[in-house]
Amino acid sequence: MRIGVVNGPNLNLLGIREPDVYGRGTLAELETYVGEYARAAGIESRFSQWNSEGGVIDELHALRTWADGVVINPAAFTHYSYAVRDAIVAISIPVVEVHLSDISKREPAFRKISVTADVCVAQIMGLGFDSYLRGIDTLQAHVKNLR
Numbered sequence: 001m002r003i004g005v006v007n008g009p010n011l012n013l014l015g016i017r018e019p020d021v022y023g024r025g026t027l028a029e030l031e032t033y034v035g036e037y038a039r040a041a042g043i044e045s046r047f048s049q050w051n052s053e054g055g056v057i058d059e060l061h062a063l064r065t066w067a068d069g070v071v072i073n074p075a076a077f078t079h080y081s082y083a084v085r086d087a088i089v090a091i092s093i094p095v096v097e098v099h100l101s102d103i104s105k106r107e108p109a110f111r112k113i114s115v116t117a118d119v120c121v122a123q124i125m126g127l128g129f130d131s132y133l134r135g136i137d138t139l140q141a142h143v144k145n146l147r
Contacts, residue, residue: 003044003136004069005031005071007073008076009050015029034136037133041136060090071132071139079113094121094139096123096142098132124138
């Protein structure tokens with residue numbers, strides 16, 4: 001199985017940006033942690049991080065021919081990017097949305113809303129780095145059920 005792990009804007013600043021919300025681990029540490037977990041499960045993974053909406057969309061398009069599924073943390077794009085939502089629909093492979101923090105307990109005016117969750121297999125949040133591991137587990141189970 002192959003999965004793409006796509007991270008949205010500002011996640012390159014993990015460990016620096018609001019560590020009380022997002023944790024003290026860096027993006028490189030996250031990729032190592034998740035990559036080792038995937039490898040132990042026999043999964044090939046590819047990681048990317050984009051600060052631009054177009055980068056996320058281009059990566060999703062590229063993954064449609066390489067990956068069996070995607071774990072995505074759209075970050076701020078979660079709350080308003082219908083373009084990212086449309087790309088998730090367009091690639092026709094399963095996608096699991098993950099978040100480090102629990103967005104349902106964040107700023108009430110906008111962060112509780114996800115415009116991408118309803119086109120994903122599942123939404124997992126609030127577990128820090130482990131949100132990605134549960135995302136992989138969910139994606140793997142979903143793909144196995146499709147076969």
